[in-house]
Amino acid sequence: MQSAQYVLVSLPLRIFDDDPLTALTATVGRDNGETLPFSVPSFKIGTLDALVQNADELAKLNTACEAAVAKVADSLKDILDGDEDKAAQQKMVNDKPTDHYLRTFQWNKVRYRADRPLGELIDNLQKELQNIDNDVKAKFNQYSGIKTTLAALQRKQTGNLATKSLTPIVDPSLLVQDSEYLETHLIAVPTNARKDFIRSYETLAPMVVPRSSVQVAQDDEFTLFAVTTFKKTSAEFLQKCREQKWTPRQYKYVEGGKEQEQRELERVAREEKKVWGEALRLGRTGWSETVMILAHVLTLRVFVETVLRYGLPLEFVCALIRTSPKQVKKVKTALDSAYSYLGGNAFGRDKRGRVTKDDASLTSEMAGLGFGAEGSEYTAYVYYEIDLP
Structure with a gap:
């Protein structure tokens, strides 16, 4: 089964004559992906300096989220003996498929109050990510250790005479x-x-x-x-x-050594089975939590960068494009073709939002001001790819 890939796009409403989602769907092309509305709350807008700092912090937190999600995925795969299909079955968010969560995403207003300062929300998300990452890492390290111990004990029972236990062999x-x-x-x-x-x-x-x-x-x-x-x-x-x-x-x-070794093997085998179950459950929780945190971080990134790019009053449309790794380049090409003229939009616009000739040269400067995804090529509009392993 081909994995899905997702793209988040934010565009100013003023560039559309008709329904923005309909226009976006036509631009992307139904063969290239499915375009869905993505809800972004109205957060508190602080000073310009604070927003630029928020953008930098969110870029770093986004990278940390992706790393945490990848580590959980690797851990699940490892504990399930490398079986990709079994690992995929564990990748649920709130007991529903990850795809369902992203397609129907709603900001968790209870957990992250939208009326709080952006800096406070970022701190909360960062702490939650660190906690779940530490918990998953500790449990999987525990499982790895006991698995190694069990394997060593089993080798003593089944290996050759150079490695196996001599207790049941030597008179x-x-x-x-x-x-x-x-x-x-x-x-x-x-x-x-x-x-x-x-x-x-x-x-x-x-x-x-x-x-x-x-x-x-x-x-x-x-x-x-x-x-x-x-x-x-x-x-x-x-x-x-x-x-x-x-x-x-x-x-x-040692008197009774043979029986003692067998008891130890059985004890460690029971412990390994118990910790395996705990690691699997925590791996499921870890996937759910890290994906949720990533989605909320991306929502904040969209909001902050939308303010920085398109200015106030804040009137924009945000969409989630569900595509595939093979089609995502076509999606990006289609969006660039339709909206690349927004490159100087944050500095100078005509009545339709199109860049004036003198401002087009400023797009390179924008890349240095925190616009666009960290480590990626500058885009003329708010654009983020969501890569889930």
Whole structure:
């Protein structure tokens, strides 16, 4: 299923003779996307300096929102073993499809009172984004940690003799225990080097007990041997084994160790399942919250930039264009073709809102005053693309 892409556009009402949405629909073209009304409340307009500062803060917050949304999407995909379809099913906003939320967006007046100063609204949105981002990050880090622990325990049960737990394999009677001078070492030797080991282990280091080698176990890759040496030369013997690509295994007999390992594996498996459920639920919440915050941030961006571009009285139309990644360039081209003459609109206009020749050169200056999306090419009208993973 092809993913949707969205575009937010704001244009001054004075440039339209007829219904603005009808005109916008015709400009975009029904084959390129669906044009829908997008409601923007009347916020408190502060000073010009404050608006310019608001525009800068919103641009940065917009970038942070997109990063947070992307991280939640990656986390959901990761927890669902990379299954894109299953991850897509979790991407709901207020228990409804994300597309439905954006198409029917309404400013949350209870959560973000429109009569409050823009700076206060921006601060609230920023704090909410940081909180949900921290919560999601902490929970998914917790899940990642316990998943790694479980995988390590499972490898101990199912790996080869160079990695797996030796507790259920080694007979403690094979080990020299409680000796002041001697100790037994367990060495995992690649099976194709088995003969080399038997022939040479006694001369690898001084004070290796002759004929002390005992084969403990064998699998498809390794043979496990027990060898006894004097403690004073143990370090040298083990180092020589490593140089031969033979793997010394750490092992200490513990009464009931086999049962203890199994209980630990079962405990961690239960914990992993529990935290997986918590991470999935928080991932769903994280997606819903970050997308909602992003939509509100974009609404504020549209409002602030509309004021800066088109001036007062504030009469404009805002539309959401639902398109696709393949068609979005066609949408942009169509809009540019119809409205590029607005490039100098903030500085000088004729009665129809068209740029006078002397003001057209000022469009490049506008890009440096905070107009247009951060890091993107300057547009002659208010234009934002919404990219959701």
